[in-house]
Ligand code: C2E
Ligand code: CA
């Protein structure tokens with residue numbers, strides 16, 4: 001597992017991290033989750049992998065807390081995990097075993113995964129929410145969007161998809177989408193995260209547009225846990 005910081009655009013402070021999975025094959029090459037997660041979804045292996053990810057991320061968050069580093073931990077859930085009836089009890093169990101306070105965990109679910117299960121989604125999300133964890137909608141803007149659900153679903157955060165962030169200073173329509181998502185989120189009292197922020201110009205645009213958090217190579221790539229402690233303790237990069 002590697003961890004990528006989410007930074008407050010106003011204060012420049014690291015407030016949260018996203019747990020991202022890596023797989024090193026026998027030859028020592030790193031395989032991207034974009035390649036192996038879809039296969040794990042198809043075969044069902046995502047279920048045990050997902051359990052391990054959740055447990056490892058919670059334990060890591062607790063290890064940091066023991067070192068005085070308090071960060072919210074975001075964990076990705078795949079569509080199949082989201083449909084899994086045992087999901088809420090798995091999360092409850094993992095929180096209990098790891099002793100991580102529920103509000104320190106945030107679950108990231110893609111817009112597509114939520115909409116694929118739109119009938120049950122409200123119930124599942126409510127069940128998760130009642131455990132006290134946060135919920136983020138990932139890759140927002142790329143799925144089939146019914147804006148009505150934003151109001152109905154108990155979510156905390158919208159993560160604007162990287163494609164809009166990458167294009168927003170080149171294409172005026174992407175800039176318009178980013179601004180609209182930020183103001184929509186504000187009106188609904190949801191926090192916004194911009195993903196894939198790579199340049200200072202993108203950061204400045206987002207700050208001016210009122211986006212709250214950013215994540216991207218500008219601040220840091222996903223890194224090993226020890227590097228996160230270093231960043232919190234001050235030896236951080238661009239803010
Ligand atoms: P995601 O959840 O949208 O994660 C963000 C991806 O964007 C990560 O890729 C991250 O390394 C990358 N990224 C972050 N900042 C930048 C940037 O400034 N520029 C660019 N070009 N990329 C940036 P990664 O780690 O390869 O993960 C890809 C996807 O695989 C994730 O997309 C997520 O959908 C999935 N994934 C990763 N770990 C897990 C996991 O533990 N469980 C599940 N279910 N899915 C995972
Ligand atoms: Ca994510």
Ligand code: CA
Pocket residue numbers: 138139159161162195
């Ligand atoms: Ca994303």
